[in-house]
Amino acid sequence: MCAQPAPEATPGRVVLDARDIARALTRISHEILERNKGAGDLVLLGIPSRGVPLAERIAERITSVEGYDVPTGSLDVTMYRDDLRLKPARALLHTEIPESGIDGRTVVLVDDVLFSGRTIRAALDALNDIGRPRAVRLAVLVDRGHRELPIRADFVGKNLPTSLVERVRVTLAGVDEVDAVTIHGEGDTSEPTGEAS
Amino acid sequence: MKRHLLSAADLSRDDAELVLSTAAELRSLADRPIKKLPALRGRTVVNLFFEDSTRTRISFEAAAKRLSADVINFSAKGSSLSKGESLKDTALTLEAMGADAVVVRHGASGAPHRLAHSGWVRSSVVNAGDGTHEHPTQALLDAFTMTRHLGSLDGRRVAIVGDVLHSRVARSNALLLATLGAEVTLVAPPTLLPVGVDSWPVETSYDLDAVIPKADVVMMLRVQRERMNGGFFPTPREYSRRYGLDGRRMATLQDHTIVMHPGPMVRGMEISADVADSDRSVIVEQVTNGVAVRMAVLYLLLGGAQPVGGDE
Amino acid sequence: MSTYLIRNASVLGGDPVDLLLRDGVVAEVGSGLDAEGAEVVDATGLVALPGLVDLHTHLREPGREDAETVESGTRAAAMGGFTAVHAMANTEPVADTAGVVEQVWRLGREAGFCDVYPVGAVTVGLQGERLAELGAMADSAARVRVFSDDGKCVSDAVLMRRALEYVKAFDGVVAQHAQEPRLTEGAQMNEGELSGKLGLTGWPAVAEEAVIARDCLLAEHVGSRLHVCHVSTAGSVQIVREAKARGVDVTAEACPHHLILTDELAATYDPIYKVNPPLRTRADVEALRAGLADGTIDIVATDHAPHPHEDKDCEWAAAAFGMLGLETALSIVQETMVDAGLLDWAGVAERMSYAPARIGRVADHGQPLEPGSPANVVLYDPSVRRPVDPAGSASLSRNTPYRGMELPGRVVATFLRGRPTVLDGALV
Numbered sequence: 001m002c003a004q005p006a007p008e009a010t011p012g013r014v015v016l017d018a019r020d021i022a023r024a025l026t027r028i029s030h031e032i033l034e035r036n037k038g039a040g041d042l043v044l045l046g047i048p049s050r051g052v053p054l055a056e057r058i059a060e061r062i063t064s065v066e067g068y069d070v071p072t073g074s075l076d077v078t079m080y081r082d083d084l085r086l087k088p089a090r091a092l093l094h095t096e097i098p099e100s101g102i103d104g105r106t107v108v109l110v111d112d113v114l115f116s117g118r119t120i121r122a123a124l125d126a127l128n129d130i131g132r133p134r135a136v137r138l139a140v141l142v143d144r145g146h147r148e149l150p151i152r153a154d155f156v157g158k159n160l161p162t163s164l165v166e167r168v169r170v171t172l173a174g175v176d177e178v179d180a181v182t183i184h185g186e187g188d189t190s191e192p193t194g195e196a197s
Numbered sequence: 198m199k200r201h202l203l204s205a206a207d208l209s210r211d212d213a214e215l216v217l218s219t220a221a222e223l224r225s226l227a228d229r230p231i232k233k234l235p236a237l238r239g240r241t242v243v244n245l246f247f248e249d250s251t252r253t254r255i256s257f258e259a260a261a262k263r264l265s266a267d268v269i270n271f272s273a274k275g276s277s278l279s280k281g282e283s284l285k286d287t288a289l290t291l292e293a294m295g296a297d298a299v300v301v302r303h304g305a306s307g308a309p310h311r312l313a314h315s316g317w318v319r320s321s322v323v324n325a326g327d328g329t330h331e332h333p334t335q336a337l338l339d340a341f342t343m344t345r346h347l348g349s350l351d352g353r354r355v356a357i358v359g360d361v362l363h364s365r366v367a368r369s370n371a372l373l374l375a376t377l378g379a380e381v382t383l384v385a386p387p388t389l390l391p392v393g394v395d396s397w398p399v400e401t402s403y404d405l406d407a408v409i410p411k412a413d414v415v416m417m418l419r420v421q422r423e424r425m426n427g428g429f430f431p432t433p434r435e436y437s438r439r440y441g442l443d444g445r446r447m448a449t450l451q452d453h454t455i456v457m458h459p460g461p462m463v464r465g466m467e468i469s470a471d472v473a474d475s476d477r478s479v480i481v482e483q484v485t486n487g488v489a490v491r492m493a494v495l496y497l498l499l500g501g502a503q504p505v506g507g508d509e
Numbered sequence: 510m511s512t513y514l515i516r517n518a519s520v521l522g523g524d525p526v527d528l529l530l531r532d533g534v535v536a537e538v539g540s541g542l543d544a545e546g547a548e549v550v551d552a553t554g555l556v557a558l559p560g561l562v563d564l565h566t567h568l569r570e571p572g573r574e575d576a577e578t579v580e581s582g583t584r585a586a587a588m589g590g591f592t593a594v595h596a597m598a599n600t601e602p603v604a605d606t607a608g609v610v611e612q613v614w615r616l617g618r619e620a621g622f623c624d625v626y627p628v629g630a631v632t633v634g635l636q637g638e639r640l641a642e643l644g645a646m647a648d649s650a651a652r653v654r655v656f657s658d659d660g661k662c663v664s665d666a667v668l669m670r671r672a673l674e675y676v677k678a679f680d681g682v683v684a685q686h687a688q689e690p691r692l693t694e695g696a697q698m699n700e701g702e703l704s705g706k707l708g709l710t711g712w713p714a715v716a717e718e719a720v721i722a723r724d725c726l727l728a729e730h731v732g733s734r735l736h737v738c739h740v741s742t743a744g745s746v747q748i749v750r751e752a753k754a755r756g757v758d759v760t761a762e763a764c765p766h767h768l769i770l771t772d773e774l775a776a777t778y779d780p781i782y783k784v785n786p787p788l789r790t791r792a793d794v795e796a797l798r799a800g801l802a803d804g805t806i807d808i809v810a811t812d813h814a815p816h817p818h819e820d821k822d823c824e825w826a827a828a829a830f831g832m833l834g835l836e837t838a839l840s841i842v843q844e845t846m847v848d849a850g851l852l853d854w855a856g857v858a859e860r861m862s863y864a865p866a867r868i869g870r871v872a873d874h875g876q877p878l879e880p881g882s883p884a885n886v887v888l889y890d891p892s893v894r895r896p897v898d899p900a901g902s903a904s905l906s907r908n909t910p911y912r913g914m915e916l917p918g919r920v921v922a923t924f925l926r927g928r929p930t931v932l933d934g935a936l937v
Contacts (some may be wrong), residue, residue, distance in 0.1 A: 305824040306697075
């Protein structure tokens with residue numbers, strides 16, 4: 001019942017390479033600190049699977065600037081998705097809320113690609129069952145447009161205009177072989193992994 | 198996973214591991230202020246219990262409610278075999294109520310199978326214990342409890358001790374644990390081992406003392422009162438002496454070995470009070486884990502798209 | 510009474526001949542018989558057998574007319590090629606008195622589709638405690654010669670001995686339902702690997718074999734005739750074989766379902782496959798076929814056991830034991846014995862007509878198709894195959910385990926004393 005999509009076979013066009021991704025994350029990290037006026041009450045929650053290593057990388061950068069650890073965790077939104085009934089039941093991904101919790105804190109949700117906005121809507125619902133943050137922000141590596149809900153990102157690595165037939169794929173060393181953002185064009189019917197919807 | 202969970206044999210290794218990993222995620226919910234998840238909103242789960250089993254019913258009820266399903270408890274004790282309403286009529290009633298899943302406990306082996314395959318209902322059927330056949334969610338929660346203490350079950354030695362002949366828990370555990378790579382030994386007097394047990398994926402032994410020092414898990418089965426006078430063994434005292442787990446035997450276990458019991462226990466018969474209450478005993482934890490495992494099963498059966506068309 | 514000329518029938522599978530049926534007997538057998546004044550039935554390609562005789566039928570009347578009546582059961586019998594059936598005694602009330610057996614006998618006469626020979630109970634109410642009035646039943650209009658507590662075993666050794674001895678006075682036979690009761694308490698299916706897996710209480714082969722062995726010894730000891738109902742295990746076949754070799758006057762029957770179905774069907778938990786004795790293993794099926802071929806097993810008997818839908822449309826443990834058999838018996842014997850090369854049509858006539866009539870001491874049935882014999886004939890087309898459709902059954906019940914199975918053969922016509930009960934595959 002829970003078949004994972006087959007691994008991406010075709011290479012696609014690279015739009016961000018490892019160095020581009022590193023620069024984008026560094027910039028996002030600084031923007032978060034500026035906007036938040038420091039890292040005092042921050043909690044970073046990555047949305048699995050690739051939002052989690054992105055959140056960890058941002059946390060590392062913030063730590064290196066501020067000198068102390070930012071609580072970081074993961075938030076699975078599977079059970080909150082609005083398309084749960086449209087597909088076979090999916091395996092749950094890991095949720096790990098830092099011990100300090102999220103009440104009264106500023107939560108930064110971290111995801112790889114912002115597309116329709118539905119994942120973020122689900123994440124907001126999921127957060128609601130965990131606690132009451134002071135504020136919720138959204139950081140994404142790529143914003144590819146085509147929003148279907150009134151949601152926008154606070155911190156964006158790269159705005160990437162795409163057509164609906166295209167697929168955006170994020171790979172991250174550690175999870176995948178290399179750091180890269182690629183676009184897979186028309187006629188490429190295979191389901192890419194790591195694509196946010 | 199198949200559409201129904203009728204037997205532990207319905208689960209492939211991948212299926213079983215998926216249930217266990219899902220249960221692990223859901224187990225952490227127990228610590229959250231809001232324990233409810235929206236996954237089964239709008240779904241209806243019917244607990245159809247033809248036998249009394251408060252603990253299993255409550256466990257399924259809690260699991261379904263935490264997933265936001267509507268729960269209908271249908272206690273139909275004694276209504277089938279005693280010529281009241283038949284299983285079929287009950288099933289048709291449930292179908293009319295629009296049940297998405299029927300969790301069924303029945304005294305007749307195969308009754309859930311019958312419910313799933315007779316065309317009486319379209320819903321998923323979960324076997325919550327049928328006669329002397331199987332109790333797959335109990336086996337899943339036992340396996341889940343074992344993995345929390347021991348990690349992977351590959352190559353782990355599990356001794357299942359007692360009335361295997363009449364135990365649905367033993368049947369489901371033998372199948373599931375073998376699927377998960379554990380080495381199972383059934384320990385019982387010869388009169389309480391089923392005919393054909395040599396074809397099961399397990400070892401058997403009549404000698405508890407020889408088996409338990411090597412075991413990583415010792416699971417004690419209940420000896421039902423009606424068996425005590427059934428001539429399967431001479432006296433409860435002799436049974437207890439040969440197959441009961443007491444302090445003396447517990448001392449021969451390895452340090453990491455855990456003691457399990459599907460409950461309800463007959464203290465002083467198959468398990469002594471000091472063993473049941475010892476640090477090795479994970480009996481209370483089994484109950485907690487039961488809710489998480491049943492949530493996982495219900496989520497995986499009902500969380501996704503409705504099965505389209507016919508069976509499996 | 511009309512005259513029928515059966516053209517080109519292959520009697521017992523032999524060369525085509527004509528059979529002239531007149532005044533209830535086979536008047537002439539030969540080639541090119543004169544058809545004048547006779548209704549002609551073209552039997553080209555059809556096998557002619559003597560009308561089949563079933564030693565083991567449950568007609569359910571009186572008491573369970575919702576499952577079957579003498580009328581409906583004898584219709585089903587005729588459709589299966591039978592001209593005589595033995596109606597088992599486990600009715601409500603039990604056929605343990607002259608009154609009840611005469612009632613069943615009379616109902617059979619009125620139905621007219623085949624002759625009904627009531628079986629008398631061995632013990633009062635099938636309770637296994639004291640002998641029923643066997644002599645009264647033997648002397649009644651029904652002239653009972655076969656006595657059985659079928660459905661229950663005469664397990665008490667003394668009672669069985671007395672019954673075996675007592676029926677000698679009127680040349681009766683005790684037909685034993687061999688089932689040691691203590692070894693089969695709550696039994697649901699064959700005891701074996703599968704029963705352990707399915708959690709269904711086992712019915713061990715030894716519970717049948719132990720009783721058959723004891724009864725053979727008892728029959729030998731008192732010099733009586735013994736008939737063993739529904740032999741189902743390889744061990745039972747061997748015990749009967751050895752007893753016969755010693756000269757014990759024992760006969761045995763096998764049921765069609767035990768010749769073709771195995772216990773693996775219980776894995777469906779569908780009680781359509783629940784029967785007593787239970788379906789056994791492939792090895793048992795093979796042993797039964799071999800025993801039937803070599804004559805260790807004397808006859809095929811249907812154990813036709815109709816049950817209303819609700820008694821089967823439930824969980825296994827709650828369901829009734831038994832399955833329909835009359836209409837499919839000959840097809841299954843063809844499939845498992847004739848087509849398998851184990852038995853020829855003469856052998857089928859012996860196992861399904863001559864021998865059961867001999868055991869039941871029925872004079873008017875089970876005669877070779879020769880001039881002067883009663884005109885009890887079945888015309889059977891072995892060349893067709895057809896799926897079993899329960900809805901097409903003449904029985905009131907639908908509990909056939911062969912639903913949807915494709916079986917060979919079709920009864921085209923059945924004649925009872927020269928009068929057709931079935932013509933062109935339909936009841937007359």
